[in-house]
Amino acid sequence: MTSPRGEVLQGTLGLIMLKTLDAMGPLHGYGIAQRVQQASEDLLKLNQGTLYPALLRREQRGWISSKWGVLDNNRKAKYYSLTRGGRKQLTSEAESWERMAAVIAKLLGAEGA
Amino acid sequence: MDRLHVFAARLLGLFRKRRIDENLDAELRTHLELLTDENIRRGMKPEEARYAARREFGGVEQAKELYRDQRGLPALDMLLQDLKFALRGLMNKPGFAIVAILTLALGIGATTAVFSVVDRILFRSLPYPEDDRLVSFGVMAPFDSREFMLGPDFVDWRPRQHPFEAITAVEPGSVDCDLTEQNPSRLSCGQADAAFLPTFRVQPILGRNFTHEEDLPNGPRVVLLSYGFWRSRFAEDPRIVGKSLSVDGKSTFIVGVLPADFEMPTLARTDLLVPLAMGESTDRGPDARQHIVRTFGRLKPGVNPTQAAAMLQQLFEESLNYVPAQFRKEVSLRVRSLRDRQVGDSRQASWILLGAVMGVLLVACTNVANLLVARATVRQRELAVRAALGATRARLIRQTLTESVLLSVLGGFAGCWVSYLLLRLLVSIAPDGIPHLQQASLDVRVGFFTLGVSLLSGICFGLAPAIHRMPSELLAGKEFRCTSRYFLRQTLVTTQIAASLILLAGAGLLLRSFWKLQNVSLGMHTDSIITAEINLAEYRYSQPAQQFAFFRDLQSRLARLPGVSSLALSDTLPPSGGMQATFLSAIEIAGRTGFTAGTGGMIGYRYVTPSYFSVLGIALESGRAFAEKELLTTDEPIILSEALAKRLFGDGDPIGKSFRFGRQNRWRTIVGVVGDVKNDGLTTAGGPEFYLPWKEEQDGYYRRAYVILRTPVNPQAIAKWVRSEVASIDPTMPVTIEAMSQRVEKLADRPRFNAILLSLFAAMGMALAAIGIYGVVGFLVAQQTREIGVRMALGATPQGILKMVLSNVARWTVGGAILGSIGAWFCTRLLESLLFEVRTHDPVLLCSAVLLLLAAAFLAAWIPARRAMRIDPMVALRYE
DSSP: OOGGGGHHHHTHHHHHHHHHHHHHHHEEHHHHHHHHHHTTOOOOOOGGGGHHHHHHHHHTTTTTTEEEEEEEETTTTEEEEEEEHHHHHHHHHHHHHHHHHHHHHHHHHHHHH | HHHHHHHHHHHHHOOOOHHHHHHHHHHHHHHHHHHHHHHHHHOOOOHHHHHHHHHHHHOOOHHHHHHHHHSSSSHHHHHHHHHHHHHHHHHHOHHHHHHHHHHHHHHHHHHHHHHHIIIIIIISSSSSSTGGGGGEEEEEEETTTSSSEEHHHHHHHHHTTTTTEEEEEEEEOOEEEOOOOOOOOOEEEEOOOOHHHHHHHHHOOOOOOOOTTTTTTTTOOOEEEOHHHHHHTTOOTTTTOOEEEHHHHHEEEEEEEETTTTTTTTOOSSEEEOOOOSSOOOOSSSSSOOEEEEEEEEEEOOOHHHHHHHHHHHHHHHHTTTOGGGGGGGGGEEEEHHHHHHHHHHHHHHHHHHHHHHHHHHHHHHHHHHHHHHHHHHHHHHHHHHHHHOOOOHHHHHHHHHHHHHHHHHHHHHHHHHHHHHHHHHHHHTTTTOEEEEOOOOOHHHHHHHHHHHHHHHHHHHHHHHOOOGGGGGGGOOOOOHHHHHHHHHHHHHHHHHHHHHHHHHHHHHHHHHHHHHHHOOOOOOTTEEEEEOOOTTTTSSSHHHHHHHHHHHHHHHHHOOOOOOOEEEESSSSSOOOOOEEGGEEETTTBSSSOOOOOOOEEEEEOTHHHHHHTTEEEEEOOOOGGGGTSSSEEEEEEEEHHHHHHHSSSTTTTTEETTTOOOEEEEOOOOOOOOOOOOOOSOOOOOEEEEEOOTOOOOOOOOEEEEEOOOOOOOOOHHHHHHHHHOOTOOOOEEEEHHHHHHHHTTHHHHHHHHHHHHHHHHHHHHHHHHHHHHHHHHHHHHHHHHHHHHHOOOHHHHHHHHHHHHHHHHHHHHHHHHHHHHHHHHGGGGOOOSSEEEEEEHHHHHHHHHHHHHHHHHHHHHHHHOOOOOHHTTOOO
16 A cells, blocks of 8 residues: 555545646546646655546536547547536635645644744 | 435436446546556556556556446445345245235235225325314213204304304204106205305305305205216206206205215215205294204314313303203213214224234234245355355345345235225125225325335334344354244244234134124014115105005005015114104103103104014013004004013003103003014114004104015015005105115124124134244254254154154244233223123133134144154255
């Protein structure tokens, strides 16, 4: 198993996925996984298989939509993109994350002082 | 909204499983290939690159599993899977499935049929809005078994009462009325005041209610049609209102049509509803015509019947002042819910039948539980393997429950057929007077009940084997005798025996009581007696002389018929009640005063022709019967029944004494005393009565009479001749012909009905219990084959083996019999009101029931036990 540091914190994967789709536009599963790892400078060690159920869950909620496309050498791939609802969700999730982070930072800062 | 969205998406996912799976496969494949390509680009060898890609990706199957859980509805998915599995299991063992389903079908079917009958009596709301606020109120007096009011009291109470929003008065029973136009026919007319429909909140579907003016004496003649009559007579003519109809020879204006589900609160048949027209008179003088009415009220919200009675007490006491002083103690006020009034004594019988059929259902369920436990024992290894492969305990319980519920639902479906047949049987043997029986049917409500019962029983009997913990050693593959499971099965059998015994004891009591009823002495002979009831139409025979002449004519015509050995006429017939009656205190004997302080109860009387006693074979105790010539003179003879003679004269001789009763001023001479007959049903001791001669009198009332014929000829033939004789006098006259024995039998209809049903249920319970014992013993013998083989190899005799098996059965059965006897001791008490001359605690009967049950149990055990006796030790030991 991967080290604890590499585990994606419960609940953050969704936010990261939405943010990635927001930043990069339509992507397939592989693309999302690569992008997440690049962006986190390989700090976040993603279990890539878990990406798909997570994507499905968000699709069922109507936050992302998917469309089949074809890659360069005739491979089929599903492209995911953010919907309008997803964008709203991203904003609210990001806000609550920042609030949380701010609280934690304050807590840690206070303890450090 | 969001959740609904997800649910819809998941539900959709359920139906496109394969496509989604294929898509996911393609997606994952692409992902892995892209990863591999990337790795190759980084300089790995293809083989190595593929492994690295897999490593990076994580578990492919886990990802798919997670995806699948997210895709559909896992619970539903699992259920479908369990169902499929359960169905396959049942198909594999059709014998087991058929026995279980048939058992359940019997239990559930019987329960459903009984429920569909008692539902209308006990639970279903009456066809009036807010029916729980409707009550029947009035006074109780010795001469009527139901509460009633006198017209003037009602008129007096109406503006002064407080507990009710509205009150209404209705004629007791329906009156015969005749449709006198093309295709004349005899109808039933209900009579009610103008407040009736508003009080019950019944809205005519066409037209309107009576107005206040139409409800006054001698008001305009108006009528509301019942739905059934509107349909059969006028083919639902929507413009019927405003037309007129000739009723009893008078033109009557149709003002409206009643709804299809309308019924009178008295449950009397009603083709037409006409105004009661009682008027506003509160005159209670001796000459005033005092209407007797049934009165109903709609309680104000929050008032219950007890409170209402308290609120009416003041008015009741005022009315009591008008009651002759000696009666006052015997008159009381009564307010009860409409349902109580309608259901009356059917309520208890209904609960008892429902309880009994629940007992049958219990036995059926324990039987199936037993079968399932047996199956579970066989499937121990399979379940152990599933547990070892990771199935949780909850998952296994769910699987087992799915199976049992599937069984019970299938049983419920089969039970619908059983209940359909049973209901037809019930309706065909049911006595008159079970409220709403004709409407009893298998409708949606009953369907839901069946479904509920099926599910519930499925869960109950499924839980027994399901919660059973299986020992982990099972995986070792050894057959394993699980003692707690053995104990469970014993308990189930014991329960069955106990429940069956209670049913059997109850059925025994009812049968015995019914048998006594059949052999009750009526005080008369009913064999080869035919009776013809004739009601003269008011509009054609309004004068007593006309009425009398009709019956005289008929009498002489019938006497000439071949095959009629003798005949008599009377205004009422024993043993059913309905005769005219007077208070004992209203009877006077010349030269003596005061027999009784109060009313003394009711004394019935009837008008009979001289041959009445000889035709019915009623014994003449002393004096003589009426003489034909007395009918033509002004003599006033009277005959007493033995009980009345004893009451009035003790041991003295009544013959020749003068007798006067009621408001009649004439003195009559007692000429004879005759034996007592049952004159108020079969279960009561015959009440005292006296007989008056059927002779022409100025103020006589001869509209209704029974012709009593004694004939050695086939009753069918006589019936035809009687009809044609009646028709030759008046072709429109309806006549009801019945054998006397039939009339008597009808009175025993209700006890017979109860006895048949309870016996049927007891027989079902016992048969099911016997099947249960057979199954358990057979299974135990199969399980113990090796043990028995060893015992026999070591020298046990077949008789010894038989004793071993049977002693086991004896333990459970005797245990069940003891429990059942205790239960029966308590339960049969509930039957008390249904029994006739039988004590509820009858040790002989209980012992016979126990013996019968034990015999059945041993018979059921005998067959498999004999198999045990014949086990060949060599074969048995090689068995494993």
